[in-house]
Amino acid sequence: MRTVLIAALGLTCALPAFAADAPPRPTRLGLCAACHGETGMAQIPGAPNLAGQRLDYLRKALKDYRDGSRNVPLMRAAIGPVSDAELEQLARWYSAQTPQPQAAAQP
Numbered sequence: 001m002r003t004v005l006i007a008a009l010g011l012t013c014a015l016p017a018f019a020a021d022a023p024p025r026p027t028r029l030g031l032c033a034a035c036h037g038e039t040g041m042a043q044i045p046g047a048p049n050l051a052g053q054r055l056d057y058l059r060k061a062l063k064d065y066r067d068g069s070r071n072v073p074l075m076r077a078a079i080g081p082v083s084d085a086e087l088e089q090l091a092r093w094y095s096a097q098t099p100q101p102q103a104a105a106q107p
């Protein structure tokens with residue numbers, strides 16, 4: 001009985017921390033995934049991997065595409081007029097992914 005209680009207590013404490021580590025799946029992820037993959041491993045030549053990239057870097061990159069200070073038409077079209085909340089979700093999602101090994105050196 002005591003063991004069960006202790007285990008239950010441990011679980012209650014662990015849950016919020018776990019939830020904070022796993023960001024919700026962003027609603028706009030489907031579009032991004034065509035090029036960057038669901039888990040941030042690039043699907044097409046020329047697209048960068050995003051998995052595990054620093055959160056501050058991803059956040060800044062997305063803001064720079066949105067306001068045009070990073071002027072790459074492809075990414076500017078993809079990100080569009082995204083809200084701050086969506087931008088944050090996307091940055092958190094990709095930052096939280098674990099990079100996977102790549103099959104072979106890319107050409």
Ligand code: HEC
Nearest residue numbers: 028031032034035046047048058061062072075078079090
């Ligand atoms: C049509 C393919 C395509 C789509 C769709 C796309 N991207 Fe990109 N993305 C690229 C390419 C190519 C680059 C490199 C652009 C550059 O040189 O700045 C890039 C760059 C980025 C970068 C900067 C990476 C770095 O290392 O500086 C981020 C962050 C990013 N994309 C996030 C997203 C998100 C989030 C979405 C969905 C809203 C998205 N992308 C949709 C092709 C795409």
